[in-house]
Amino acid sequence: METLGIWIGALCTLAIFSYLLRENPFFRTAEHLFIGMAAGIGIFYGYQSIVTNAWNPLFNPGDEPRQWFMIVPLVLGVLLYTRFLKKGKWISRIPLGFMVGVGSALAIRGVIGASFMNQITATMSLPLWGVMSKFGIDSLLFILGVLGTLIYFYFSREQKGPLKVGASIGKWVMMIAFGASFGNTVMARMSLLVGRIYYLLGEWLAIL
Amino acid sequence: MRRELPIAITFVSGILFLLDYFVKIPYLSEYVVGHFLDWAIVVAAFALLLGAANLLRIHVQRIVKGKKEWWNSLILLVAMFVMAIVPIIWTQQNAVYEYLFKHFFEHLNGTMFSLLAFYIASAAYRAFRIRTKEATVLLIAAVVVMLGATPIGAAIWKGFPQYSDWLQTVFTTAGMRGIMIGASLGAMVTALRIIFGIDRSYFGGQ
Numbered sequence: 001m002e003t004l005g006i007w008i009g010a011l012c013t014l015a016i017f018s019y020l021l022r023e024n025p026f027f028r029t030a031e032h033l034f035i036g037m038a039a040g041i042g043i044f045y046g047y048q049s050i051v052t053n054a055w056n057p058l059f060n061p062g063d064e065p066r067q068w069f070m071i072v073p074l075v076l077g078v079l080l081y082t083r084f085l086k087k088g089k090w091i092s093r094i095p096l097g098f099m100v101g102v103g104s105a106l107a108i109r110g111v112i113g114a115s116f117m118n119q120i121t122a123t124m125s126l127p128l129w130g131v132m133s134k135f136g137i138d139s140l141l142f143i144l145g146v147l148g149t150l151i152y153f154y155f156s157r158e159q160k161g162p163l164k165v166g167a168s169i170g171k172w173v174m175m176i177a178f179g180a181s182f183g184n185t186v187m188a189r190m191s192l193l194v195g196r197i198y199y200l201l202g203e204w205l206a207i208l
Numbered sequence: 209m210r211r212e213l214p215i216a217i218t219f220v221s222g223i224l225f226l227l228d229y230f231v232k233i234p235y236l237s238e239y240v241v242g243h244f245l246d247w248a249i250v251v252a253a254f255a256l257l258l259g260a261a262n263l264l265r266i267h268v269q270r271i272v273k274g275k276k277e278w279w280n281s282l283i284l285l286v287a288m289f290v291m292a293i294v295p296i297i298w299t300q301q302n303a304v305y306e307y308l309f310k311h312f313f314e315h316l317n318g319t320m321f322s323l324l325a326f327y328i329a330s331a332a333y334r335a336f337r338i339r340t341k342e343a344t345v346l347l348i349a350a351v352v353v354m355l356g357a358t359p360i361g362a363a364i365w366k367g368f369p370q371y372s373d374w375l376q377t378v379f380t381t382a383g384m385r386g387i388m389i390g391a392s393l394g395a396m397v398t399a400l401r402i403i404f405g406i407d408r409s410y411f412g413g414q
Contacts, residue, residue: 009315017319032280033316038313039263040289044291047257093213101217101219101223101402106225119389144382146385171342175349183352184376187353187354187357189328
């Protein structure tokens, strides 16, 4: 069974790589298989989430107190499926509205601390000298980089004079940042590719 | 009614969940708003199953109508049902599910993402062909980081790993932090527009 598994893995890998030549039936079959499996795994996690978070606390609470409020998400969830009805289609917007409302508030709650205030305080609390000491002035460069990037995206006033200088610093800092991020992404993809080639040459063909 | 009720629900759920972060409202916070996140997770799970139902509808139609390469739709549906039903009946720790996951899904998933290595290389070539100062800086930073992460880089010059670290600690973090602060302001404004019913695009533009 293990040998069969290795052959299956190798054929799946080759079918996907065949796309590099051009789109072909082998790739399309592998693609459909991949989407089907991914959707199946998604269905399982969705089912598990409903059972764990709503069904069990409501119908099988065990020793815990029964959570009657959990009837609400179950009803809202079922209402989502009214979009298949011709006349009742609009009802599916009720659970959608709830999800979007809570999701939007959650986005504000999430970013207000971690992505906004904490980032500002972390930048403001940096000493100008001595830390991140490649050249001694690294934290000064860092603060200038953050300010420059913010100025680059400030469009409420025409960018001339000090604003233009700030925006220019921001542009160069972002170019370096994008270049470094790009380099990291390339390396991550390359390591995946090396892994696939190692699998084909090592586990499948046993050359390595 | 059809338009106003969902907008009102968005407003009430959004504003209550947001207020709950700053002030605790007696009874309401504990028994209603405190459960909002759990409720949203459950509704989102139903939405996920709705997506699967749509996928099922489209591919069943393709099979029934005998459209071109209908067998791919059959493969998709069989794969979807097997990967969903097997763990539901016998849990994820059963031999069939583990075998399918290890020998099919892991390889398909890994190869699909490794394909991007080729496309990212061709994208890089096209980006760097634009001979501007900005593209040159981007190229130098990318090359330093790539060489810094490989043994051959350190073999060429010992400074590559150090300068790669320095670029990432100072410039990447600074640039990304600036972008993150700006993006969070944008996210907050967009979320508020949605909560207050100014932006209704999530209803399909109606």
